[in-house]
Amino acid sequence: MESEKIVINKERCKACEICICFCPEHLLELSGEINGKGYHPVMISDQSKCTGCGICALVCPDLVMTVYKTC
Numbered sequence: 230m231e232s233e234k235i236v237i238n239k240e241r242c243k244a245c246e247i248c249i250c251f252c253p254e255h256l257l258e259l260s261g262e263i264n265g266k267g268y269h270p271v272m273i274s275d276q277s278k279c280t281g282c283g284i285c286a287l288v289c290p291d292l293v294m295t296v297y298k299t300c
Contacts, residue, residue, distance in 0.1 A: 235273050235285065238293040242270035248285040248294065254278055257285060 242264060248271055249257045256279055260272040271293075273279060286294035 234276060234281075234297045235279055236295045236297065237271060237273070238295075239270035239272075240264050240266070241291050241293045242268060243291060244268040244270060245290065246271070247288050247290065251284050251288045253282060253284065254280060 239260070239262075243266060244259055246259070249259070256274050257271050258274055259269040261269065264270045281296055281298040283296045286292075286296050
């Protein structure tokens with residue numbers, strides 16, 4: 230069984246929402262917290278439903294997403 234995980238560097242996120250638009254599972258959303266830059270960073274709503282496709286990491290202009298996929 231595979232396990233996927235997305236790690237988001239919340240301090241680098243500028244809340245551009247590009248990753249939210251491209252997530253095929255619709256698991257990304259803006260969080261209620263505010264980072265050091267004054268933005269509401271993106272968060273994943275349910276890690277267990279993530280397929281680990283990596284699209285979020287590919288489209289992020291600030292490289293805040295890291296996708297780990299283990300077998």
